[in-house]
Amino acid sequence: MNAHIFSQINPPQRLLMGPGPINADPRVLRAMSAPLLGQYDPAMTAYMNEVMMLYRSVFRTNNDRTLLINGTSRAGIEAILVSAIRPGDKVLVPVFGRFGHLLCEIARRCQAEVHIIETPWGTVFTPDQIEDAIKRVRPTLLLTVHGDTSTTMRQPMEELGAICRRHNVLFYTDATATLGGNIVETELWGIDAVSAGMQKCLGGSAGTSPITLSEQMADYIYRRRHVEEGIRDALHQDGEETIISSNYFDLAMVMDYWGSERLNHHTEATTALYGARECARLILQEGLNEGIARHKLHGDALRSGIEAMGLEIFGDLQHKMNNVLGIHIPDSLHDQQIRECMLNDFGIEIGTSFGPLKGKVWRIGTMGYNARKDCVMQTLAALEATINRHGYKTIQGAAMESAWRVYDNHKKS
Numbered sequence: 001m002n003a004h005i006f007s008q009i010n011p012p013q014r015l016l017m018g019p020g021p022i023n024a025d026p027r028v029l030r031a032m033s034a035p036l037l038g039q040y041d042p043a044m045t046a047y048m049n050e051v052m053m054l055y056r057s058v059f060r061t062n063n064d065r066t067l068l069i070n071g072t073s074r075a076g077i078e079a080i081l082v083s084a085i086r087p088g089d090k091v092l093v094p095v096f097g098r099f100g101h102l103l104c105e106i107a108r109r110c111q112a113e114v115h116i117i118e119t120p121w122g123t124v125f126t127p128d129q130i131e132d133a134i135k136r137v138r139p140t141l142l143l144t145v146h147g148d149t150s151t152t153m154r155q156p157m158e159e160l161g162a163i164c165r166r167h168n169v170l171f172y173t174d175a176t177a178t179l180g181g182n183i184v185e186t187e188l189w190g191i192d193a194v195s196a197g198m199q200k201c202l203g204g205s206a207g208t209s210p211i212t213l214s215e216q217m218a219d220y221i222y223r224r225r226h227v228e229e230g231i232r233d234a235l236h237q238d239g240e241e242t243i244i245s246s247n248y249f250d251l252a253m254v255m256d257y258w259g260s261e262r263l264n265h266h267t268e269a270t271t272a273l274y275g276a277r278e279c280a281r282l283i284l285q286e287g288l289n290e291g292i293a294r295h296k297l298h299g300d301a302l303r304s305g306i307e308a309m310g311l312e313i314f315g316d317l318q319h320k321m322n323n324v325l326g327i328h329i330p331d332s333l334h335d336q337q338i339r340e341c342m343l344n345d346f347g348i349e350i351g352t353s354f355g356p357l358k359g360k361v362w363r364i365g366t367m368g369y370n371a372r373k374d375c376v377m378q379t380l381a382a383l384e385a386t387i388n389r390h391g392y393k394t395i396q397g398a399a400m401e402s403a404w405r406v407y408d409n410h411k412k413s
Contacts, residue, residue: 161190
């Protein structure tokens, strides 16, 4: 056996400036090194209660059912969809990037009747387009992505809750890439369920997914479980067994576990909970609005520097997320070659994209702990040097000067 396998983990130092994950805040990593507790220890249940309270403020809601799903952001998505969708339910998914297709895939696995509307990558939907589709399809649920990192676009949500109420539709959104760095108004926008992930604007490590459910959504999920239990009982009497839905992602059971009775369901991931608590604490200590403004400032500075290099920004800039920037790759440059040089020579990771944008667009993130001036300036300097070395000539220093102007103007305002 290779002796290297017995050496301690010592990963290389990286500045993660892609679309996520990002470098976790050191304070989050310190919190995650705290001693473990038993799941029913009063100190542990107190931390669980604090997590629920903190994330209500982060999601901007008073929902009682605001809690953590153990697993990456996809676990939060799947828990909500598996728990809410009944076989044969009609769901409507407006797809404007890769993660809309993910919602479709999970919904199909839940045996939903999936209806899709699509718009070219780099654009988003108007409320009227979504309402027209709701009128045509008459779905039980509208499944949306708030910000899709594959395209860097952010779907406007302000009017969708009212539209869903008019048509008796439950409204879910995936805020994995936006929560903490863009405005997410769960209650004001009338969203019934929201899920997120730790590894982007929240500034933590992947492995925990905060979610929040409206009273209407929670009641709907509980009613579904009662129906399923009746079906199971009937099938059992006929000498047959069937599994209607997931056990691990059964939100009716998970809500009971996080409720006052703490009905046993799983063993809470203590270390991940510590990290999630610290992420929320830091966000609220800074101020949610201030953190969103910080993401916008550093995103604007990055964009200004990129444009000063003569590079073209991808997509509809009116609907760009604060925290991820898409950049058209010039024909004279090779995507992977540039990213490898950035990683190997500067220790900086940037991303490519997927599907129709693969190899055509770079994605650079300024989010969470990496939404900082030094991260932006290092990335601009490294990218400018790299593309010049590979034949794309820029005005030396123009990118940094342009970013500095953004920061100087911010100080004056």
